[in-house]
Structure formats: C-alpha cells, structure tokens
Amino acid sequence: MSERDLSSAVEVPKGNVVFARTGCRILPLLALLGSLLATAALPNSVAAQDAWKSPEWLMDSAQAKQFYRVDYFKNKAEFRAAAPGNAGIAKMKKVVHYYLSQLTHEDNTDLPKTVDRLLNEMAPTLTTPAVRQILMDEILARAPEILTHPKDIVRFNMLSAVVQLNLKPAQYQGSTEIPAVPYNPAHKLLIQVLIDPKQSLDCRILAAKGLARICRDGDGAPSSNEKSDIAQALVDTLAATPPSSEDGIWWFRNKMIEALGFVDRIDNSATQPIVVEALLDIIVNRKELFLNRTLAAQGISQLPLSSSTNLPLITVEICKLLGEMCASYAKAPTSVGWQEPFVRIYLSFKPATVHQAKVRKWGLLFQLERTGLATHAAVVKGAFDVVFPICKPFLEKLPQAPLPPPPSASLVKALNEWVQKNEPTNRSVVPNGKLYPAKPSQVVGAN
Template identity: 30%
Template sequence: MPDCSDLSLGQCRPSPRSVRILWALLAVLIAAAPARAIAESAAAPPEIANEDWGKKNNFPMTKAAKESNPAGASKDLLINGAKFYVDRMTIPENQAALVTKTDQYFNNYIYGPGTSKAAEAILHQATIDRCKELLERNPPHPPVVTVNLVGVLSRLVAAKPNLTKGTPAVPLVATADPLIAVLDSAVLPVETKIRAAKALGTIGLNAVNGVPGGDLAITKRDAIVGALVRGLKSKAAEGMTVGPCWYREALVEAIGSCDLPMTLAGGSDPIDALMDRMVDRKENTKVRAAAVRATSQLSLNGSFNVPLIVHETAIVAFHLGHEYNTTLPAKRSGAFKWSAAYLYFSFKPENPQTALAPKLWGFLQVSQRPGLAAQKPLVDAAYAACKPILTTLLNPANPAVVPVVDLNTALEWLEKNAPANRKVTAKSPAIPDPKTRGAYETGPPAANVPATPAAGPMAAQQAGGG
C-alpha cells in the first residue's frame, strides 16, 4: 500500500512536532505540483511588489496593537497591516521562508507582547478576510502560498494552550467557513485541501463550549462535517497516489474529531462515509484503518449497529495481516505499523484520558454509552481476535510474518459473528455480506516471504499495554 504516513498519533493535534512534519510532507506534494496541478505561469500574480510598507509602519502598527480599543486611523492601520502581512506571502522571494515570516506576524502583532484583546480581534478578522480573498483567486496562487494561507487560518486561536493543565489551544471557529470553502474549491490543489481538512478536524476536536470565539455550535459542526463528507466524494479525493490517500485520511480523521455521526437533519451521511472507506477493500489500508479509528471516537448509542462496526473493524485487521504477509519485505512501508496502530487505538486510545468520560473513545468503552451495555462481550471478543495480529505488526523488530494461527483465529471469529443486520443505522444503505463480497478471501503469499514468524517481543506496551 502507498505509505501515506502523516502527522502524529497525539490526540490534541497538531503538536509543534506534528506541524513541522506536516509542512515537510506537504512540501513533497508542493514540489511535484507543477507536474500535477497548475503551472506557475498560470498562477495568480503576487499581491504586492515589495515590503516597503512594513518597514515604514512597523512601529506605528506595534503602538496601535497596544491600544485598549483601537479605532479610526489605528484600526485602519491594523487592518492594512494584516493585509500586508498576508499579502507578503505571495512574493516569490519570500516563499522559501514563509513559516518564519508568518511567525513574525503572529509573534509580533496578533499575539505580540502587549497586544490588546480588542486589537487581537481586529487582526483576527482582517487576517481571515484577506486569507479568504486570496484563497478564492482563480487561477489560484502557487501551492506553497495556498498551503501557508490555510496554515495561517489554522494558527488563529480563541484561547492559548494551558501548559499547566495540558490543554491545547482553542481554535478560532470563525476560520471554519474559509476552510470549508477550500475543501469545496474546484481549483485549489490537494495539498491545500489536506491542510484545510486537518485544520477543520482540529476545530472539531479542540473547540470548547463557553470560550468566546471558540465555541463550536452544533450548526457549525454540522456544516463542517457536511463539507468533510463532500470532500470524500470529490474529484480531489480520487485515486491511489499519495496526495489523494493523504486527503482521504485527513478527511476521515476530521469526521471522527468532530464527533457528529448523524447530521442535524437526521441523515446518516457522516457515519456512512466512514463505513464506506472502512469496507472498501480497494481503499488504501491505512485510510481504512483511519476510518475505523474515527468511528471509534463517535458518540454512538443504541441506535447504531455496533456489532456490524466491530465486525468490519476485525475484517480490516484480518486484511492488514494478510496484506503484510503477501508483501515482499523490501516493499513493506511504515504504513503497516501506522495502520496497526490506528486499529489498536480504535479499541484502546493512545491517550488513556480520552477513554474516560466524557469522550469514551475506543470500542472497549462503548458499553458505557447509552443503550450499548449488552455489546461488551462482543466487543471484548473482537478485540481478542484482532489483538494478536496488531501487536505482531507493532513489534519494533519488524516481524517476518503475522502468524497464520492468529489470522485463522481472527477468521474463525469473523465467520461465527457476522451480523445479520447489515445497516449501521436504520437510514444507512446495507453493507454487503462479507462472504458475498469476498471479504474472507486472501491472496497467495509472496514468493520470498518467510513461512515462520521472526522471534521477538510483542509490542503491546508500545501501543498502550494489554
């Protein structure tokens, strides 16, 4: 499978390290953009010719940002300053150091020492407005610019992180609309859409009720999830190359982060979209595993067909083990371990705090949700069937094969526990029977894959224990 490795496994994404990794990964796509997307000659031109405005207005803008209630000329200066610092990203000479130049804007002005809350609010809105304008250009600016414009939006916060309590920054929900527009755009490249999907997922994950500017109302959450579902059906998400695979992974992760399995109108589109990715054997296995983990983070209740969900989860684990065994050692990428980790964390999340109320992430906690207490024995049995496969794949020693006995044990459980009800909700389309669609069939082993597993300790502790 393509190695669609991305950020980190941390739940309060994005961490500083994960942001650096994301920029590096997106840089790979950006470097290839002329061959895939819009030729530089067809891109939007720079918005400004030089940086003279910044040199002239640095001190006056700093002074205006410290005013308790900027108005008149001071307010205009802040708005023009926001426009300037966003526009300078479009200058070709700046594009090798956009993150550094963006840091200057954030650290010196938006969240600079002495910046008042009123000035911060003015800079927030002016920055959002200008990023939105530039992201709507057609033809668009080069990918390096559009990715960083989305990066600017994703860095605007309603409340800073609390390092003492270990809580992440509260994202600024006003950025959601321009980010949704990025997903819906017909002209922006896939690397820009990946960054926007990640940012929307962070809004869904870290928005906090009662925080001014960071309170994600249910209507906005519904709009975000709707855009993510549309993204999975879009042309940009089609194909098995690295870009579309990363995009689909980002989209399903974000749906899980938003925790809205049904739409406000009562439709089943969000959870159906995750199940579609989960059961499609032609899908990249890491994307399938990400869809499983996203589903394990949703607030399910007795109206959802949990037996079907965990059965399809076990099928993905079964397929992952066989895919590993039928892939030549030289061709095995880090995506196998990422996929195994996603599936393991679907039962036992990597951050134990998220397994507790109110989140209750992970299928092993599903029996604590309304109407699902009776599902505990089935979920525990599914975990027992999947765990040997997943801990083998998480072994740092890179096992030669997943033991056939473990695959057979999982298969036996699958054959005995296929639910008759094939709809995940009453409104969902039926998922074909696993035997009918060939879900239990496996390919022949690769010619030079060893027949016996390599010795070595299991990696259960690495993945969170037992």
C-alpha cells in the same frame, strides 16, 4: 511547488505549529526543496501573475519597506488597546496587510517565516483579546483574495496562516499539554477551500487538516450546526474523490477521513447518518488503502454513537478488515507502512490516552459506557480478545526494529472463526440506514 510536494510538506498537530511530516511516507527532502525553489523562481509570464488583479490594500515590495520604516512601529503601538477605536483598528489592519502583502512578493524567499512573524504578532503577551480578534478577522477577510493568487506556494502559505489562528494558546497542566484552541470562524473559509475542485490539492489537504484541528481542539465550538456543515463538506468531497493509490489523492482522502473522526456527531443537521455511514463505507471498501481503512476504523470509534447504533456490525467489519490485513501482510511482510494500520486497529478498541477513553469515550470498548450500548459488551470484548494478540507485536515494535513476523495461523484462524460466529443479521449501522452485505472475512485486500 507541485501538488504532491506541498500536500506532504506539513502537518497540523495539536497546537499551532506547522512542521514537516516524518515517517515512511515522507517525500525525499531534496526533491521537495528543489520543487519549492523552482516554483518560487517562476517568471510572471509562466506563473500567470499578470492575470491576477492585486487587491487595493496590497502593498508592493517598495511600499511594504516604506511602511515598515515609517508606520509599522507606530501602528503596532495600538496592539495594547483594550477597546480600540476606529482609527486604531485601521492601523492594526495595516499591519496585517503588510504581512499578507509579503506573501506575494517575488523577492520574498521565505514565506513560512513571514507567516510565523505574522502569527507571533498576535501572541497574548503582545496583544489584548480585542486586538487579536480584530487581527484574526482581518486575516480571514483578506485571505480569499490571496487564495486566488496564481502561485500555489503563495496560496499555501496564506492558508497555513489561517489554519494556525488560535483563540487561546497551548497550556500545560503539570506535564499534560492542553492544545491551543483554534479560531473557529476559520472553518467557513476552510470548507470553501476543501470543496473547491479548482483549488490546488495541497491547499485542499491543508484545509482538511485545519478542519480536523478545529473539530478536535475547539473549546465549545464548532456548534452542532457548524459540525454538520463540516461533516457534509467532508462527506461530499470524499464522494467526489474516489479511492486511489496516487500519492496526493490518497493523502487528501486520509486527511478528510481523519477530520470526519473528529466531527463529534454521526449525522448532519437533517439527521441523515452521513458520518457513520461514510466511515463504514471506507472500512469495507477493498479499493481503499489499508492505512485509510484503518483510520476510518479509528475514526468511527471516536463518534458519539447512540443506543440505536449497530455496534456489532461496526465491530465485525473492523475485524474483517484485520483479517484482510493479515492475509496481505503474510504475502508482503517486508513492505513499509504496515505498522500504522495494525496500530490503528488497536486504537479503534482502546484509544491512546486515559482522557480519550474515560472522558471522550473513544474506542469501542469505551463506547460501551454510552447509554444503551452496554448490551453489546460481549461482542466488543470478544472481538478485542482475538484482535489484541494480532496487534500486540506492532504496538511493541521499536522505531528502528524490523517489522514483526506475520500473525500465526492460529491467531488468524481464531479471528476468522470469531467473525463467522458473530456475523450480525442486521446489516444497517443505524435504523433504516443503508444495508451492508455480508462479505467473506478472509480476503486479500488490494493494497
């Protein structure tokens, strides 16, 4: 399995399911499956399997089959224990070892199914909370050893199990889904994978997705300091991974940018504004793909902005970005992938749900409800007045319908004139922060 293939193979949505990506960026299915089969069939000499030292707890294929016949069901009987003793805990851990061992077996042709079976063992209907904690902690304890395995597909599936660990299952209140609550302790391992340049790119991408899920769906977690650790790792790794149109790299940056938008703080524990400045850096960077720049625009609108945040600067730079998009779209209106960037510009003003708007205060228009930011209402609302008519056709486009025509000259003119009239003189996004020089608003991007 190549880095490109695995990095594009899964998405971590709200909840605990890993499923295939769809849309204009999905890779051809046959190429993906072909690469998977080729990697799985690699002989030991090619895959450097002999260089990997198997952990003492790992069962080979014959031992795993013997365990299943003799001990598996007896050990599983411990899963109902309200207060497991040491002997019971040892038996539970053996079940985890049984599943993790299978990820390394040459005769296992369906590793995702093995991951699914392991996760199903921890269903609330089959286990007690104490048992689930033991099982998840054992997975986290053993995962680092599997993550050194020479085969990318083994490491990837090990990490997919970690990413999908849940403290609580998904629930429904009426027709509203409450996402599963991820297992917060997993964030430490995911950070290690994210920042490791020796780890495969597809695993690092999956780690970024997992961190995004932990930040987005956590229930009272991560803590403020843990969010700072996550933010620092994301910002540092973004800095070490320059913008590129190469498929794996831009997608890696995309998932890190997305995660930054969910960390729920603008700075690190040293009060350095690393999150808000990193996202604004991406918004103004013309070497970055429009998709990533607009994702950064949406992300910055989701941060808990303080009264000292330069909201006019953020608003104007997002409008400049939209102006660049209009100019580029006019030159290549039939290129695929245009709808999402325009939609994300809209979402940076108005989020997708009422809960996001009213409770989480996402979107620039709802940031105005935060303490001290209402003074910027005229700027933000004025910007939305010129942004919405441009984005509206992309919001209304049906899946199979063609892309709308380029925005009219009058709409683009209104946008650019608004930017010129509202260019702020204060060029830092926070007091004493880095300066963002003013740039012309109507420039064709490099996309």
